[in-house]
Amino acid sequence: MKLFGLAGTQQEPQPKEIMDWKKFFIAFVAAFGFLFLFGFLWYAILMHGAHQEVPALFRTESEFKEHFLWLVLGHVVMAFFLTLLCVRFVPAGGAGPCALLGLLVALVYEGPHLITFAVQPITTKILCGWIVGSLIQFIVAGATIGAVYKSSSPATR
Amino acid sequence: MKRFIIAFIAAFIFIFLWGWFYNGVLLKDVFAEAQSLFRPREEMMTLFHWIIIGQAGLALSFVMIYASGFAGGGIASGVRLGIMLEILAVSARCAFYATQPFPAKLLVLISIGGFIEMIVTGVIVGAIYKPATAQGS
Numbered sequence: 001m002k003l004f005g006l007a008g009t010q011q012e013p014q015p016k017e018i019m020d021w022k023k024f025f026i027a028f029v030a031a032f033g034f035l036f037l038f039g040f041l042w043y044a045i046l047m048h049g050a051h052q053e054v055p056a057l058f059r060t061e062s063e064f065k066e067h068f069l070w071l072v073l074g075h076v077v078m079a080f081f082l083t084l085l086c087v088r089f090v091p092a093g094g095a096g097p098c099a100l101l102g103l104l105v106a107l108v109y110e111g112p113h114l115i116t117f118a119v120q121p122i123t124t125k126i127l128c129g130w131i132v133g134s135l136i137q138f139i140v141a142g143a144t145i146g147a148v149y150k151s152s153s154p155a156t157r
Numbered sequence: 158m159k160r161f162i163i164a165f166i167a168a169f170i171f172i173f174l175w176g177w178f179y180n181g182v183l184l185k186d187v188f189a190e191a192q193s194l195f196r197p198r199e200e201m202m203t204l205f206h207w208i209i210i211g212q213a214g215l216a217l218s219f220v221m222i223y224a225s226g227f228a229g230g231g232i233a234s235g236v237r238l239g240i241m242l243e244i245l246a247v248s249a250r251c252a253f254y255a256t257q258p259f260p261a262k263l264l265v266l267i268s269i270g271g272f273i274e275m276i277v278t279g280v281i282v283g284a285i286y287k288p289a290t291a292q293g294s
């Protein structure tokens with residue numbers, strides 16, 4: 001079964017044979033740059049007002065600065081493993097298929113967001129913002145990775 | 158399609174039961190230490206359907222990704238997919254830790270439970286779902 005026309009790998013690929021590490025690294029850096037900048041723009045700027053409605057749930061400015069490295073580390077790991085998943089899942093690359101994978105990964109995140117809404121006193125506005133934000137974030141990040149990685153894929157040579 | 162639906166139902170049942178046992182029973186006291194970050198129990202129960210929908214969505218997304226690109230490798234591929242998705246979830250938790258005053262111990266324990274959840278989900282989905290060519294052989 002291939003959903004959404006994704007050209008999945010029904011047979012086990014050999015990562016050592018198909019992976020171009022230079023392109024992988026560039027795709028990872030591009031994904032990290034986008035994820036971090038979009039995250040800052042969406043969650044810190046656009047959603048700032050919504051987050052301020054429940055200040056008890058969030059760290060203060062000074063506390064946040066003390067924990068800032070965790071934010072960077074989280075985005076580095078996220079970008080690395082999203083890139084790895086794209087390369088593993090769509091070895092031929094391409095913005096479209098990787099954007100679809102990004103959509104599926106985003107859907108994995110939406111479940112926990114709904115659970116968070118049930119257990120934490122976040123507002124509906126915050127829930128909707130997180131859902132829309134993660135959809136955009138992962139779809140565009142997936143497309144970016146696919147576009148960068150595509151050109152050197154063995155399937156396109 | 159039949160195996161897809163069975164895999165989804167099996168994954169959902171496991172995620173639901175594991176979520177209840179791990180978060181609701183084993184980590185009950187740890188969650189209580191950060192009570193100010195959570196809804197009161199009565200309020201939580203009125204929103205319980207969102208937990209069900211969220212867990213069903215998680216199970217469905219997992220099976221969709223597996224069926225789209227990992228199905229050829231069986232259980233090993235399911236486990237690999239589960240580990241990758243959980244690492245992505247841990248990375249998101251790092252971002253949450255930076256912005257929300259969760260105790261580190263709670264997030265570490267949730268992540269350990271998350272790895273168990275996603276690995277077992279991968280085993281279940283990998284064991285049940287087979288691509289069309291593999292089913293025919």
